[in-house]
Amino acid sequence: MGNEQAENAAVSSIEVDLSVKHQTFEGWGTSLAWWANVLGGWSKARRREIVEKLYAAESGIGMNIARYNIGGTKDADDPFLDYGKAILSFQNEDGSWDWSRDANQREIMRLIRDMTDEPIFEAFSNCPPWWMTLAYDPQHPNGAQGATTGGIDGGDNLKPGSEREFARYLVEVVRHFRDEHGLTFRTLAPFNEPVAGWWKHRITKQEGAQILPGQQQIVIREAVEALREAGLSDTSVSASDESFVEMALNTWNAFSPEIKALIPQVNTHTYNDSGYDPENFMKTVTSDGKKLWMSEVGFENGAHPTDDPHSMIGAIRLVQGITKDLKIMRSEAWVYWQAVESNVSTWGLIFAPFEHNESESYFMYKQYYALGNYSTFIRPGSIIVHNDGEKSLAAFDPAANRLTIVTYNDGDAETVSYSYQLQGLASFGNGAPLQARIYRTSAEENLAELESITLEKGSFTAEAIPGSVTTYVIDQVAATT
Numbered sequence: 001m002g003n004e005q006a007e008n009a010a011v012s013s014i015e016v017d018l019s020v021k022h023q024t025f026e027g028w029g030t031s032l033a034w035w036a037n038v039l040g041g042w043s044k045a046r047r048r049e050i051v052e053k054l055y056a057a058e059s060g061i062g063m064n065i066a067r068y069n070i071g072g073t074k075d076a077d078d079p080f081l082d083y084g085k086a087i088l089s090f091q092n093e094d095g096s097w098d099w100s101r102d103a104n105q106r107e108i109m110r111l112i113r114d115m116t117d118e119p120i121f122e123a124f125s126n127c128p129p130w131w132m133t134l135a136y137d138p139q140h141p142n143g144a145q146g147a148t149t150g151g152i153d154g155g156d157n158l159k160p161g162s163e164r165e166f167a168r169y170l171v172e173v174v175r176h177f178r179d180e181h182g183l184t185f186r187t188l189a190p191f192n193e194p195v196a197g198w199w200k201h202r203i204t205k206q207e208g209a210q211i212l213p214g215q216q217q218i219v220i221r222e223a224v225e226a227l228r229e230a231g232l233s234d235t236s237v238s239a240s241d242e243s244f245v246e247m248a249l250n251t252w253n254a255f256s257p258e259i260k261a262l263i264p265q266v267n268t269h270t271y272n273d274s275g276y277d278p279e280n281f282m283k284t285v286t287s288d289g290k291k292l293w294m295s296e297v298g299f300e301n302g303a304h305p306t307d308d309p310h311s312m313i314g315a316i317r318l319v320q321g322i323t324k325d326l327k328i329m330r331s332e333a334w335v336y337w338q339a340v341e342s343n344v345s346t347w348g349l350i351f352a353p354f355e356h357n358e359s360e361s362y363f364m365y366k367q368y369y370a371l372g373n374y375s376t377f378i379r380p381g382s383i384i385v386h387n388d389g390e391k392s393l394a395a396f397d398p399a400a401n402r403l404t405i406v407t408y409n410d411g412d413a414e415t416v417s418y419s420y421q422l423q424g425l426a427s428f429g430n431g432a433p434l435q436a437r438i439y440r441t442s443a444e445e446n447l448a449e450l451e452s453i454t455l456e457k458g459s460f461t462a463e464a465i466p467g468s469v470t471t472y473v474i475d476q477v478a479a480t481t
Contacts, residue, residue: 011417011419012417014420015386016386016420018422018477019481023292023384025378025380028336029063029333030337035339035340035341036107037086037087037102037105038342040106040108047111048111053350054339061372065119068123071089072126072207073089074144078144080145080149081207087102090176099176106181110181118380121183125189128157132159133158134158145202148207149200149202149204149205154200156212157210158211163219163222168222174188174230174235175232184234186234189238192208192296194211213240216251217255220263221258224262237264240267241296244268244269244271248281252266252288265290267296268293274320278328281329292331294325294326294331294333295333296335297335297337301313301315304346309366312443312467315366315370322374327384340352346365364446374471378397383398392405392418398479403477406469406471408464410467411467412467418462418463424480425480426478433454434476435453436473436474439470442465445468
């Protein structure tokens with residue numbers, strides 16, 4: 001909808017000020033567990049096709065971050081883990097190592113490295129190796145089964161006294177990948193939702209471990225020392241990947257100043273209800289001088305199973321989350337959980353049955369295209385800038401001289417018109433009128449390019465139709481310093 005088309009509609013004004021700069025954004029990504037453990041075994045052409053959909057800058061949605069899962073499970077056929085979720089420990093209980101394990105996940109990571117200009121890799125752990133867990137029963141022949149799914153009755157699942165061994169296991173994996181595969185993890189995250197309380201022995205069906213803040217601090221101290229001893233100066237520790245922002249704040253406040261000083265990057269997940277307020281957490285972490293990542297979240301696309309190609313349920317939840325996480329929490333990265341999901345849920349950006357899928361079939365949920373409305377255009381190095389629209393995000397890319405504005409309409413009935421007023425512009429292109437390229441995802445559109453709009457004196461008016469996310473890309477702009 002161009003300026004002339006919106007004249008008779010009620011118009012809300014949104015100010016976008018390029019001179020008010022917030023965080024520099026590092027990029028978009030996904031965790032590799034567990035989809036890479038399955039799809040890494042697909043045919044060469046098909047697995048490359050999936051990675052291109054996610055990581056290619058031109059033909060995909062331009063991810064650049066990958067979180068590699070360091071496993072702790074003993075057997076690939078552990079009956080207490082769902083299909084594909086048994087990520088094997090590289091080390092055995094007797095201290096020997098088997099580096100041939102986890103070949104599928106490693107193959108997907110290799111493809112990402114080769115396809116992405118400047119990838120950022122983070123290694124993370126869901127659970128310590130089975131023999132370090134409290135749930136492991138060495139006296140029982142099947143005592144390792146389910147040991148990595150959680151503690152007894154949901155209790156702790158790292159043996160007291162095993163903190164150093166656990167930390168050194170993780171660091172040895174990091175060292176091996178650097179020395180043998182030429183792949184450097186920028187950060188090592190030893191925990192995953194460690195205070196959530198839902199990791200229950202032989203019930204949870206995935207790796208998980210409760211490790212409370214006191215024990216976390218021991219692991220962090222040992223991991224930092226092991227990284228130093230191994231000469232891994234390019235890898236630092238991130239923590240603690242709690243489920244909710246409130247949990248993340250409580251864990252961070254429980255850490256001593258000594259431990260906080262060892263952690264340059266704080267990770268949090270944002271599985272909160274939609275009313276959460278991350279501002280206090282953001283202010284606490286940034287005042288301590290730390291980088292802040294939203295390192296995991298996922299959104300269901302309605303009730304499972306669904307094969308509705310028009311459902312925007314998950315996409316709307318996703319864009320609401322992105323806007324809050326980048327605009328209010330000021331996260332410097334945004335990482336999805338399972339980019340590819342099987343028929344156990346509708347969380348994925350891409351749906352691909354893991355079992356009995358000889359044809360290696362898949363299709364995209366609307367979440368994929370909605371994320372592309374952001375990730376394709378807000379590139380690493382972009383700066384999140386001020387805008388006063390509740391449902392809008394704005395970013396300026398100084399390398400490309402590009403301003404990107406993304407607005408969503410989560411209503412299901414009314415079209416909303418906005419007048420975008422651009423402030424803080426140092427120049428208006430090369431003298432020609434500025435144009436806003438437009439891309440929209442809705443029930444009927446997948447990142448569809450619409451007719452461009454010409455700006456008039458640094459402003460333009462456009463509409464957001466119900467159940468949609470729309471991206472405006474304005475090139476040849478510069479921000480005032």
